[in-house]
Amino acid sequence: MTADAAVSVRGLQKAYGKVEAVKGVDFEVRPGEVFGFLGPNGAGKTTTINMLCTLVNPTGGSATVAGHDVVKERDEVRRNIGLVFQDPTLDGYLSAEQNLRFHAELYGVPKNVVADRIRKVMEMVALWDRKDAKVMTFSGGMKRRLEIARGLLHSPRVLFLDEPTVGLDPQTRSAIWGYINQLRLMEDITIFMTTHYMDEAEYCDRIAIIDHGRIVVIDSPEALKASVGEDRVQIQTADDSAAIEALRERFGLEAAVREGAVTFAVASGEEFVPRLFAELGMPIKSVSVSRPSLDDVFMSYTGSTIRDAEAGADTMTWMRAMARR
Helix, strand or coil: CCCCCCEEEEEEEEEECCEEEEEEEEEEECCCCEEEEECCCCCCHHHHHHHHCCCCCCCEEEEEECCEECCCCHHHHHHCEEEECCCCCCCCCCEHHHHHHHHHHHCCCCHHHHHHHHHHHHHHCCCHHHCCCEHHHCCHHHHHHHHHHHHHCCCCCEEEEECCCCCCCHHHHHHHHHHHHHHHHHCCCEEEEEECCHHHHCCCCEEEEEECCEEEEEECHHHHHHHHCCEEEEEECCCHHHHHHHHHHHHCCCCEEECCEEEEEECCHHHHHHHHHHHCCCCCCEEEEECCCHHHHHHHHHCCCHHHHHHHHHHHHHHHHHHHC
């Protein structure tokens, strides 16, 4: 493991009985980096964060956070991290300031700095004017900002954000990320986040794509998109199966139905479209061409889009539930 890494992981595993949630992942997070886990629900993102934050013990492998072993030095790890859970954990009957004071007490923040620290983190997320308001009166976005402020209160070296904007509208999600980006300018901190939102992953310095408990690839968003190279083309036809077969026979292209459309990758997609209409041999209702995106990256490395992967995970969850009845 690299001595100065903010997070260092080697062969980390977690199994629940016969179910392997995390299957031996390896990665490092650099100090001051915004590092993201991108993957569908059920991919192993939250389980990995729970191990790194000492909430569950690994089945195998090892990991250090801020230089401390997550199994042997649990207390030291906890002193050096902040954590914003996926689900809300604030006390709605307390005021915003009271929630933070309670957190400061738990973490042993020196009493002579608590007031100044509370004001600083609340101003950072633009909530100081609502410090005396009960949290139950806050919107979802305000609660999330307060949870981020709480995670920063004890000056952690690593801040973990588990799906930090899940359930929020796009405008609020964008605002939350405006505040998170300001943190990098105001606090000496490393940010480790999980998400299944493609646009949110763009904010990361590096992304690890995780699927079925394994890390598939790690790199910067731009490098990952550049690795795909080809454009994504989607067409609507009256017969998807026939269109897929025609693409294979006439152009040597492998296609599949993704997000309700026949989807395939090709270099210079816009230049290919006229040839597609002329030579496919069947009517095309609509066509769209898009430059490589992180969704294309996910499909290129895993064989499905993140939406399809989540739909498959939901189906498996339903089947397991029915089997238990």
